[in-house]
Amino acid sequence: MTLHPKAEATCGPDNRDAPDYSGLRAVFVNTSLKAANGDSHTAILLEQIATLMTRAGVSVDNIHMRDHHVAYGVQPDMTEHGADRDDWPALWKRIKPANILVVGTPLWLGEESSVCRVLIERLYGMSGELNDKGQSSYYGRVGGSVVTGNEDGIKHAAMTIGYALSHLGYTIPPQADCGWIGEAGPGPSYGDPKEDGTKVGFDNDFTARNATIMAWNLMHMAHLLRDGISNHGNDRRVWQAEGCDPSLPNPEHRV
C-alpha cells in the first residue's frame, strides 16, 4: 500500500527518529456490510493506518466481521443461550489482548452499520469481565474509529463508537477518528478509481493528515498505557453495588 508522502515521512526505515513500537498489538475490525473485505471502501482507509502501525513495529491483526458468523446478543458466548453458532468467542481471543482497537465502519443513512452495532453489543457483552486489578478488562487498551461514506456522518459514527469504547474502558487518545465523505449527493466512494488513474479521496490532505495523526496517537497512548492504569479508586470489586448480579441481562451490571 502506498502511503501519502507526508505519512510515509513519519515512518521507518527512512525516518530514523520514528519510535519503535514493536511489542504492541493492534486489531482492526472492519464492520462493512460487504461480504468481502476487498469490496469495502472502509478497508482502504483502514489499511493506511494499519500500514503505518506495521511500519512502526506494531503487530497488526485484521478482522473483517462479515467473514465470521457473529451471533446477536450480549452474552459472552451465545451458543450457551440458544444460538446455533457463534464466532464471537474466537474473535474475542484476538481482540482482548490487543493494545489498540480500530473500528472501521461505512455510513448508511448517516450512521454506523448494523455490523458495527453487533460488534459494539458483543464488546459490551464482555464488560462484566474484570482484570486482576478489578477493572474492566478493557483498561489499558486504546481505541479509535475510521469512517467512510458517500456524503454524511463521519462525526456521528465516530461519536457513537468513541463513546461506546470509552464507556467500556478503552482510553481514547486525541483525534482518534478519521474518515472520508464526498459532497452532498451521490458520487464515488473512497478509493474508487478515477479516470486519470488516481483514486478518489487519496488527494484529500485532511483525510491523510487525520489518519496519520490518529495512527500515531493510538500508538503513543498504547505505549504509555502498556502497564495498565492504577486501580486506585476504580476497582469495581470494592463497590459490588446493590443490584449487581452475574445473571443480569445488562452486561456492565453483572459485577
Next chain:
Amino acid sequence: MTLHPKAEATCGPDNRDAPDYSGLRAVFVNTSLKAANGDSHTAILLEQIATLMTRAGVSVDNIHMRDHHVAYGVQPDMTEHGADRDDWPALWKRIKPANILVVGTPLWLGEESSVCRVLIERLYGMSGELNDKGQSSYYGRVGGSVVTGNEDGIKHAAMTIGYALSHLGYTIPPQADCGWIGEAGPGPSYGDPKEDGTKVGFDNDFTARNATIMAWNLMHMAHLLRDGISNHGNDRRVWQAEGCDPSLPNPEHRV
C-alpha cells in the same frame, strides 16, 4: 392484554365515539436481540399499542425480526448479491402495504439494537423504488417508534428511527414515540413481575399516556393520508438528477 384504564376508555366497544379505522393496516416490527418474541420486554409495550389499534378496527401484523433470516446489505434481495438466504423480500411484502409502521427496539449502551439497524438498512435499500406518482413508495405511510431499556436512551433511539423513516418518505405524526426506562443503574425491565403481582412500568402513567397518544395519532394520520400525498413538486422522475443510476450502491440515489 389488559390496557391502562385510560387507554381502555379510548376504545370501542364501550366508547361509542371511537373512530372506526377498519381498512387501515399496521405492521409492528420488533427488533429485540432476543431470539424469542416472548422474552422481549419491548414486545410488551408494542402489544399495548397493537391492542389499541386492533380495537379500532386496524388490521395488525406482527413481525419479530429474529424469527427471520434477514441478510446484511442494502439491495432489495441479497440472494442476488451473494447471500445464501434472505427473508427480507418476504418481509417487505408485509411491510410495504401497511399504512402504519411501528418499530420497536431495546436499548443497549443507550442506542437502538443492531437488529434495528438491519431493519433500517433494508428499508433504506428499498428507497430507490417509486410509486406510480414518482414518489418514494413510503409516501402516504406513517411511522413511529417504541423503545424500552433499563436506564437510558429512549430519545436517542427515537431520533434515529424517526429520522430514518421520515427521510425515506414516511410521515411522522405528533408524539409518535413512547418508551419506558428505569432510574440510572441496573434494575428490572418493562413488564417484569413485581413481588406484589403487578408488573414493572405498568403503573407509569406517562408511558401509558404516550403509548395511547402515539397509537391514536398514527391512526388519525394514516386515515388522513389513506389516498396518498399530492405529487406536485415531489415527483422524483422530474429530477433524474445527474449522478443517479440504478446500479448505485446508495439506494436513495438509484433513481
Next chain:
Amino acid sequence: MTLHPKAEATCGPDNRDAPDYSGLRAVFVNTSLKAANGDSHTAILLEQIATLMTRAGVSVDNIHMRDHHVAYGVQPDMTEHGADRDDWPALWKRIKPANILVVGTPLWLGEESSVCRVLIERLYGMSGELNDKGQSSYYGRVGGSVVTGNEDGIKHAAMTIGYALSHLGYTIPPQADCGWIGEAGPGPSYGDPKEDGTKVGFDNDFTARNATIMAWNLMHMAHLLRDGISNHGNDRRVWQAEGCDPSLPNPEHRV
C-alpha cells in the same frame, strides 16, 4: 432569488397546475451563529425554500434568531424568572400561529448550533400549553429542517431537530430535511462565489431537489392539517397523570 430551473418549473405563475396555498403561514427561523443574516450561508438555502412557498401563496415570516435577545431557560417568559430581557414572547407570537416551521442551522463540529438549541429549549418551554382540544398547541403544524456546513453533519442535525419538533407535537412530512456540505476537510460554504461567477452548491441537483421536495411536502401537509388533528385519544386533559404540576421545571409535564 433565482431558483433552480426544475424548482422554478413547479411554481406559478407559469405552472398553472401549481396548488394555491394562500391562507397558509410559514415561519423560517435561522439559527446561524452569525450576527447578521446576510453573512449566513444557511440563509441562502432557507431563502430558496421560502421563495417556493411565497410563489405558492404562502405568507412567509423570516426570523434571524441573533437579531433578538432570547434568554436561556425553559419558561415561557424568562423575565418572570430573573432575566433582564427576553425577546422570546414576541417571537412566540410569530411562531405559534404559523402552519409551517422551518428551522435552519449551520454545523459546528458536526452538530446543530447553540442558537438552534436555544430555539429548541424555548419551543420545549411552551409544551405545557394546550390548545382548546387538550392537545399540545403544536398540533396541526408541520416542521422541517435546513442544514448547511462545510463537511459533515446534515443528518445528525436533521435528526435532532426533527425529533424535537415531532416530540413537541409538530407533524413531520416525508423528506422534510435538506442541506449542503462539501467534501471532508475545509473548503467554501454554500453560496460562496466561485471564480466562474456561479455559486458553490448551486449546481448540486440533490440539494436543489431535496429543498424543492421539502418545500412542497411541508405545504401539502400543512394544507391537509389546516383544521387540526382529531383529539380522540390524545387529549392530555384526560390523563392529568400523577406527577404533573404547573410548577414543574420540565415543560412537557406541567399539564
Next chain:
Amino acid sequence: MTLHPKAEATCGPDNRDAPDYSGLRAVFVNTSLKAANGDSHTAILLEQIATLMTRAGVSVDNIHMRDHHVAYGVQPDMTEHGADRDDWPALWKRIKPANILVVGTPLWLGEESSVCRVLIERLYGMSGELNDKGQSSYYGRVGGSVVTGNEDGIKHAAMTIGYALSHLGYTIPPQADCGWIGEAGPGPSYGDPKEDGTKVGFDNDFTARNATIMAWNLMHMAHLLRDGISNHGNDRRVWQAEGCDPSLPNPEHRV
C-alpha cells in the same frame, strides 16, 4: 460536601495509599441553564467529583457558564468580530492551563444544554491554536462529562461532549462519564430533598460508583500525561494542508 462512604474511602487523609496529585489543575464548567449555580442539580454531582479531586491535592477551579457573558461565535475573541462583550477570553485563561476539564450539563429533550453547545463552540474556536510542539493546545489534557436530568439522555450527551473533546485534542480516560436520571416521566431531580431527609439519587450506588471511578481515572490519566504527548507523527505544522488558512471560519482548518 458529604461523599458516598465508598468514595470517601478512596481519599486521604484516612486512606494513606491515596495518590497525591497536587500539582495537577482541574477546571469544572457547569453549563446549566440556571442563572445561579446554587439552583443547578448538575452542580451537586459535579461537586462530588471536585471534592474527590481536591482531597487528592488537585487544584480545582469552578466555572458556572451563566455567571459570564460568553458571546456566540467560533473566533477566539468575538469583540473583534462585532460582539459588544465577550467573557470567553477570560474563561479561556482558566480553562487552557487545566490538566483536567469536566463538563457538566443538564438534559433538555434528551440532549445537552444550549449553554453546553456554546462552550463546545468556543473550545472549538481555539482549535486553530497550536502548542510549541505543533499539536492542538489541548494535547496532554484530559476530559470527561457529568450529566443529570429527569428521565433520559445521559449517554447521548456524554457522546456529544466526549467526541467534541477528543476531536479537539483532549484524551478521554476510561469511563469518564457519569450521571443520574430517574424513571421515564416527571419526578424529582438529583439532589432534591426527600421527605425522609435524604436526597434524591444519593442512594444510587451506580451514580456514586461511576462518579468516583471517573474522578480517579481523570486524575490518573492527567498525571500520566503531565509532560504531554510525543509529537512524532502528529505535528500539524508538517502538514499545512492545502486549504488551511488563518482566516477560515472553520477553526480546525485555520492551521
